[in-house]
Amino acid sequence: MMYKFPGSLKEVMDDLDEAGDAKIIAGGTDLLIQLADGTQKPDALLDITRIDELKGIQLKEDGLTIGSTTTVAELCRRNGIPRCLLQGAESIGSPQVRNLATIGGNICNASPCGDTLAPLLVLGAIFIIVSGGGTREIAAENFFKGPKATILEEMEILKEIRIPKENLQGTSSFRMIGKRKGQVISQVNTAVWMIIEDETVQDVRISLGSVAPVPVRAFSAEKVIRGNPVTEENIKEAQRALKGDISPITDVRASMNYRLTASEALLSDVLTEAWNAPGGRQ
Amino acid sequence: MNIYFTCNGKQISLDVDPGIRVLDLLRDVLNLYGTKEGCGRGECGACTILMDGKAVNACLMYASKLDGREVLTIEGIEGEDGALHPVQESFLEEGAIQCGFCTPGMVLSTKALLDELPEPDTKEIEEALSGNMCRCTGYAKIIKAVEKSAERLQEKS
Numbered sequence: 001m002m003y004k005f006p007g008s009l010k011e012v013m014d015d016l017d018e019a020g021d022a023k024i025i026a027g028g029t030d031l032l033i034q035l036a037d038g039t040q041k042p043d044a045l046l047d048i049t050r051i052d053e054l055k056g057i058q059l060k061e062d063g064l065t066i067g068s069t070t071t072v073a074e075l076c077r078r079n080g081i082p083r084c085l086l087q088g089a090e091s092i093g094s095p096q097v098r099n100l101a102t103i104g105g106n107i108c109n110a111s112p113c114g115d116t117l118a119p120l121l122v123l124g125a126i127f128i129i130v131s132g133g134g135t136r137e138i139a140a141e142n143f144f145k146g147p148k149a150t151i152l153e154e155m156e157i158l159k160e161i162r163i164p165k166e167n168l169q170g171t172s173s174f175r176m177i178g179k180r181k182g183q184v185i186s187q188v189n190t191a192v193w194m195i196i197e198d199e200t201v202q203d204v205r206i207s208l209g210s211v212a213p214v215p216v217r218a219f220s221a222e223k224v225i226r227g228n229p230v231t232e233e234n235i236k237e238a239q240r241a242l243k244g245d246i247s248p249i250t251d252v253r254a255s256m257n258y259r260l261t262a263s264e265a266l267l268s269d270v271l272t273e274a275w276n277a278p279g280g281r282q
Numbered sequence: 283m284n285i286y287f288t289c290n291g292k293q294i295s296l297d298v299d300p301g302i303r304v305l306d307l308l309r310d311v312l313n314l315y316g317t318k319e320g321c322g323r324g325e326c327g328a329c330t331i332l333m334d335g336k337a338v339n340a341c342l343m344y345a346s347k348l349d350g351r352e353v354l355t356i357e358g359i360e361g362e363d364g365a366l367h368p369v370q371e372s373f374l375e376e377g378a379i380q381c382g383f384c385t386p387g388m389v390l391s392t393k394a395l396l397d398e399l400p401e402p403d404t405k406e407i408e409e410a411l412s413g414n415m416c417r418c419t420g421y422a423k424i425i426k427a428v429e430k431s432a433e434r435l436q437e438k439s
Contacts, residue, residue, distance in 0.1 A: 003283050003300035003346040029342050032303070033323050045300065045344065073336070094413025095391070097324055099336040100343065182412035183325060 002044040009053045009159070012046050013132045016155045019044040024157060026069050027100040029093065030109045054104070054159060057081075063165040068104025068158045072116075075103055082163065083277070084119040084172035084191040084270075091115040091176045094183040104158045107143070110150045113210035113253075117144070118191035119174050121207035121215055124167045131156040141207075144214035170195040170203075171277035173270040177262050179253075186210050187254035190266035192274050194225070196281055201225050206238075206267070211246035211259055218245040221267065230275035238271065239264040285349040289314075290358025298345040305329050305340040307348070308355060316356035316386045320415070327414035330387035331355050337394040337413070356386035359393065368434040369393055369427075378427035380418035387414045392428050396435055402428070 002019070006012035016022055020043040025031050027049075034040070048054055054069040057078055064080070075081060075089045076098065092098055092106065092115050106116045107127065117140075125140040132155060140161075143150055152158065172193040178184030188211060194204040204225045206218040220241035228234055248259030274280070286295050289312065298307060305322075308314045308331070320328030322341050329340040332354040333347075359367040366374070369392050379385050388411065395402055395410035402410065407428045416424060 001301050003344055005346075005349070025344075027342075028344065028347070029324055029339075032342050032344065036322070047346070093324070094327065095394075095410060096327060096330055096337045096339045096413040097342070099333075099338050182409070183415075 001042060003047065004044060005047045005050045007050055009051060009130060009157070012048055012051065012157065013130075013155065015044070015046050017132065019046070022046050024048055024108075026102040026105045027071065028105075029097050029101045030105060030111075048157070049102075054157075061165070062162065064163040064168060066103060066161045066163075068107075068160055069102045070104075072098040072101045072103060072106070082119070082123055082168060082172050082193070084122060084174040084193060085116060085163075087174035088115040088117075088119040088176075088189070088191065091174070091186070091189070097183075103161065107140075107161070108150060108152065108158055110144050110148050110214075112144075112147055112212065112214055113186040113189065114215070115174075115176055115186055115189055115209070117215040118189050118207035118209045119172070120161065120163075121217060122172060122191045122193040122205040123163045124193075124205065126162045126164065128159045128162060129156050130159045135159070137162075141215075141217060146213045167193065171274045171280035173273035173277070175266040175269045175273075177266060185253060188248070188259050188262040188266060190263065190270050192267075192270040194274050196275065199229050199281075201228060201230060201275075206270075208246055208263055208266075210253075211248040211263055216246060218242055218267070220244045225271065230271050235268050235271055239267055242267055283346050283349075285346055287348040287350060288352045290353070290355060300344060300346055302345050303341055304331070304343040304345055304348055307345040308340060314355050314357050318383055318386060320383065325415075326384075327387045327391065328384055330390050330414060332390050332394055335394065335397060337391050339413075354390070354393075356389060359389065367393070368438065369396070369431040372430035372434055373424070373427040376423050376427040376430055378419060378423040384414055384416040384418075388416070388424055392431055395428070396432055400436060400439075401432055 022044040023042040025045045055067040058065050072089045072092050106114045120140040174191045176186040176189035189209040192206045195202045209215040221238040224238040248256050250256045308317045318328040320326035324339040324342040331340045
């Protein structure tokens with residue numbers, strides 16, 4: 001197996017073309033474990049962490065752009081990251097894992113419990129994908145096909161994540177629950193983004209992870225909240241509506257019933273936090 | 283693949299098998315046995331080393347990742363005359379070691395913390411060590427050892 005550090009996007013595209021069965025590696029915190037049992041034997045690992053075009057966080061005209069190889073730790077240190085994404089990033093793994101893991105990796109690994117995924121959905125994030133043939137953009141919620149499956153084609157790389165300017169307004173919140181606090185995989189996680197005006201939620205997006213094959217939007221729960229203030233009654237109604245939006249299963253980490261109960265509780269927590277967030281009123 | 287890196291202050295040039303982990307490189311090639319394998323999955327922190335000052339899991343990195351980097355293992359933390367590092371002294375004094383298997387990782391995570399936050403509060407200590415598991419001590423003496431380390435390092439500076 002060959003290990004290479006391509007120095008540019010062009011170089012990695014050429015490498016992907018030439019190298020037979022090549023895998024992209026960034027932080028490697030998921031990939032290395034997946035390769036450890038030896039059932040997959042890639043011809044080459046292409047380490048993309050030295051490619052400048054994939055680095056950096058910038059606030060531009062059209063929004064916040066995050067390079068795909070930005071480490072989770074860098075994301076946590078940065079000012080101006082929307083709250084739900086920051087909270088999600090802080091929930092990943094441990095300090096050691098966060099120093100290596102990248103947001104691009106968390107996205108492309110596409111585990112339904114990935115802690116940046118629900119936040120990216122509610123922030124209306126756009127993923128910019130490059131290949132030898134050019135560039136395309138896709139909304140975060142259309143990127144995931146199933147557990148560990150995305151719409152990325154063989155020779156494509158996630159270049160950057162853009163959070164549109166209008167979604168940087170408003171307030172947001174993220175919660176996860178796991179068997180312990182820290183260094184734990186989410187049994188359920190939840191994110192919300194909302195715009196509050198005149199003591200009413202003008203717009204809201206809610207997403208949950210680990211309750212379906214992909215991170216999902218809770219459209220029925222959103223309907224309850226949109227156009228209304230967040231109240232105890234609304235939260236209860238949204239919790240009832242939530243049941244129709246999610247399809248949790250029993251697996252090694254949690255039972256279906258636990259996930260149903262936890263989803264409702266987390267929904268209440270994130271709605272409350274976002275509604276009460278300081279500076280949240282337009 | 284040929285890699286060049288600094289390990290505990292020493293320049294190293296090696297031709298490595300790309301398929302081995304940094305953990306295997308340290309233990310099997312460089313004979314630095316202080317870095318331990320606890321889980322091999324990045325979940326216990328026994329393999330914690332510092333890479334460019336940041337705590338990382340050696341079991342989660344292919345060897346080539348070290349190219350161009352500065353690595354610090356537990357062996358590299360002692361003083362020039364072989365004196366114990368203040369963090370090591372504090373761990374000993376506070377009785378924060380039982381079987382010792384988690385200790386190299388704990389010490390290095392502590393060093394990484396105190397290099398960045400010289401006066402951490404308990405929450406910050408717990409957060410910084412949240413990637414290091416200890417089966418023996420119940421963590422209380424480890425937290426005290428980190429606090430003592432902070433005091434020691436403040437006195438020194």
